Amino acid sequence: MGNVKIPCIILLTHGRWGDEIIKSTEMITGPMENIYAFSLSPEMDIKTYTDSIKEVLKHSEADAILITDLYCSTTTNVALSLSKDFDINIITGLNMYLLIQIDKMRRKYNLSMKDELKWIIEENRSKCDLLYLK
């Protein structure tokens, strides 16, 4: 049986919360494979940050999923810039539920990656909501 690599997930965050959200999510999902976090620090220059992500994409471009932490932001700008040279999927608004759903989907998906992601994002909208006890 061949060893088909599942699409990689790449998290782009300010500071190290990408690393931490992976650890936290693994408390629920168990170990996740082919997932990377790139932490952007204040003194880092964009080219270095972008080049380090390119290194992963060079080997794992197929259906790669980039999740950034904030729109209108360096992390998202970098992801969008990478889409010029790589065929990638970019989502902004990293959260744990999103990561759990995407990890589950990428192990087995039927629609195109973009369609699967659209569905997950739509479903995700209702997961950030006010809660009431009736």
Add this chain to the structure above:
Amino acid sequence: MIKALRIDHRLMHGQVAFSWAHYLGVDRIIIIDDKVANDDFQKMVLNMAKPAGIKLSIFSVDVANDNMEKINQLNDSIFIIFGCAENASRFILSNPQFSELNLGGIAKKDGSRKYSEVVYLTDSEEEDLRKVEKLGVKLCMQQLPTSTKENLTLI
């Protein structure tokens, strides 16, 4: 009215789009950067990343200079961002109407000297900014509206 000038190699990012835009109460961000103005893809990226409710213009230094009369007449509250010291210097020297320039972030390069956690200047960048300071423009370094504002003098 132009509210503030900032040099930020990251152009429009979180600190600018959220913190500064809100603090200054801006309607329009004008990015003045020769490299980006000539890069259609980067312009597309920046337009996609702009915050809701804020207008964005992207000009080269020459085009910005040519349009200063119109820009000064706009009713919008404007925040100008330069990608580099050279562009900022060239623009300010052509339009001596400003009193302050904030160095929000200039990346470390070979031969650059550290001025703060996020501001590193090469000899030529120091020279560009010295010209600005000699015009009477105050140089300062302030990452966020809540950070301490540090004055900088290169003369």
